[in-house]
Amino acid sequence: MVQSRTRLRSDDGGPGFWSRLSFSSQFLIAAGVVLFVAMAVLGTWVNDQIKHNVLVTSGAQGANFMNGFLEPLVQDINPDGTLPLARQQQLDALFVGTALGDTVVSIKIWTVDGTDATVIYSTTSELIGQHFVSTDVARAAAGEVVAEYEDMVSQESAYEQTLDMAVIEVYAPLYSFQTGEVVAIGEIYENADALAAELRTSQMSSWLVVCLTTIFMLAVLYAIVRRGSRTIARQRSDLQRHVAEAREMARQNTVLRIAADRARLDASEANEQLLARIGSDIHDGPIQLLSLFMLKFTDMGDSRGQSTETRKPLEGILNSALAELRAISSGLSLPEIEELTPRQALKLAVFRHEDIAGTRIETDFGDLPDTLTHATKICAYRVVQEGLSNATKHAPGAHQRVVAKVVDQWLTIDVSDDGPGVRPQENALGGHGRLGLAGMRNRVGALQGTLEVQSAPGTGTRLRVALPLEVGDR
Numbered sequence: 001m002v003q004s005r006t007r008l009r010s011d012d013g014g015p016g017f018w019s020r021l022s023f024s025s026q027f028l029i030a031a032g033v034v035l036f037v038a039m040a041v042l043g044t045w046v047n048d049q050i051k052h053n054v055l056v057t058s059g060a061q062g063a064n065f066m067n068g069f070l071e072p073l074v075q076d077i078n079p080d081g082t083l084p085l086a087r088q089q090q091l092d093a094l095f096v097g098t099a100l101g102d103t104v105v106s107i108k109i110w111t112v113d114g115t116d117a118t119v120i121y122s123t124t125s126e127l128i129g130q131h132f133v134s135t136d137v138a139r140a141a142a143g144e145v146v147a148e149y150e151d152m153v154s155q156e157s158a159y160e161q162t163l164d165m166a167v168i169e170v171y172a173p174l175y176s177f178q179t180g181e182v183v184a185i186g187e188i189y190e191n192a193d194a195l196a197a198e199l200r201t202s203q204m205s206s207w208l209v210v211c212l213t214t215i216f217m218l219a220v221l222y223a224i225v226r227r228g229s230r231t232i233a234r235q236r237s238d239l240q241r242h243v244a245e246a247r248e249m250a251r252q253n254t255v256l257r258i259a260a261d262r263a264r265l266d267a268s269e270a271n272e273q274l275l276a277r278i279g280s281d282i283h284d285g286p287i288q289l290l291s292l293f294m295l296k297f298t299d300m301g302d303s304r305g306q307s308t309e310t311r312k313p314l315e316g317i318l319n320s321a322l323a324e325l326r327a328i329s330s331g332l333s334l335p336e337i338e339e340l341t342p343r344q345a346l347k348l349a350v351f352r353h354e355d356i357a358g359t360r361i362e363t364d365f366g367d368l369p370d371t372l373t374h375a376t377k378i379c380a381y382r383v384v385q386e387g388l389s390n391a392t393k394h395a396p397g398a399h400q401r402v403v404a405k406v407v408d409q410w411l412t413i414d415v416s417d418d419g420p421g422v423r424p425q426e427n428a429l430g431g432h433g434r435l436g437l438a439g440m441r442n443r444v445g446a447l448q449g450t451l452e453v454q455s456a457p458g459t460g461t462r463l464r465v466a467l468p469l470e471v472g473d474r
Contacts, residue, residue: 024230027221027222028225039213043206043210046206054195058168062170066172067174073091074087082120104188105167105189105191110186112182112185117134140186166191174186337381342411346413349381349384359397361388361401364401364404365405366404372469376447376467379447380411382443386439390461391417394461395421395461396419413464420458437451449465
């Protein structure tokens with residue numbers, strides 16, 4: 001069964017006929033079916049009511065006719081239930097071959113004995129004396145007037161069925177003038193050709209009115225729904241266009257953001273590479289020349305026998321220049337952390353500060369990513385390096401702590417101490433040494449990060465930096 005359903009869906013190749021139709025077309029079909037069915041029922045009911053009313057009227061007229069013409073002639077029915085011959089002849093004279101007989105095409109008079117009905121008179125003489133079982137005669141014997149239109153299926157109406165005309169069959173009770181009891185049942189067949197024509201005209205008129213009313217109602221409803229459907233379709237089209245425009249704008253914004261991030265990273269990488277080249281050039285150029293000059297100067301001093309007192313000031317100046325150039329060179333380039341993980345790089349910054357300052361730093365490195373971009377790793381290293389240097393300057397001997405962790409795709413670094421804090425103007429002007437707060441802000445800002453210094457006299461100082469992680473950082 002599942003395979004059969006799958007095959008049907010694959011053979012179809014798309015949505016069904018109904019789902020491909022517009023809302024107004026669906027309404028037109030559904031409303032048309034409902035309205036036409038409802039109007040068909042209504043039209044049928046109206047026609048049945050017209051026919052019923054005609055039969056009621058015809059039955060009443062037929063009963064009056066039989067009360068006027070037949071009832072007086074059945075007052076002296078013989079004890080054996082037969083109609084006297086003289087009365088039969090009078091009836092023949094009234095209906096056989098007369099103008100009245102053109103309207104009343106056939107007459108029967110019945111007597112009833114239980115379920116057995118006997119014909120005691122008929123314009124079709126061969127039926128006189130025959131017995132039939134008729135529910136219509138039984139109903140008339142109970143005092144009911146029965147009228148039927150073109151409903152002749154009984155054996156006793158075989159002759160009338162051969163007539164090429166529409167007839168109305170009426171059964172009515174005939175009463176005794178003396179006792180008021182039913183003594184016989186009268187049955188007449190009236191020529192209903194004119195009535196049939198009127199019924200057909202009435203039915204045609206009724207159906208025409210019903211159809212026109214249905215079409216008018218359907219047209220009005222369809223016009224309303226069609227207008228609403230067009231409005232919905234137009235709004236849907238506008239919405240789809242706006243959605244498409246919004247998606248395109250979002251796509252362009254994403255492309256621009258990615259391009260901006262890539263440009264920012266490229267600029268940071270280029271900046272770090274430039275600093276590395278400058279550091280390398282300083283190390284390989286001026287530092288090497290000064291080192292060579294220092295050697296030559298020492299050799300020259302020894303060969304000329306200059307006193308130590310004469311060379312010592314010059315050597316101090318040269319050593320200070322070399323130390324300063326080496327410090328600048330090492331600050332511009334950090335080739336030793338390129339192969340380190342972020343955790344190892346931060347630990348190296350803490351270790352070097354502990355080695356230089358002779359202090360012990362508390363560290364708390366959480367679940368850090370295994371890799372970072374080179375620019376982000378250098379920035380994190382410099383933040384720890386400068387933060388600890390500033391803490392040592394402003395709070396010598398205070399407890400220092402470094403915390404690094406990842407929060408919602410951001411690498412956060414906190415460098416704090418419990419010293420006396422710094423004055424607000426020092427925060428605003430920046431620090432000293434290799435980088436300073438101004439330099440840190442530039443580095444962090446180049447990576448779209450944030451830097452915040454929280455400090456007040458007597459409450460210690462906290463340097464908090466947050467750097468965004470790239471997709472490749474993990």
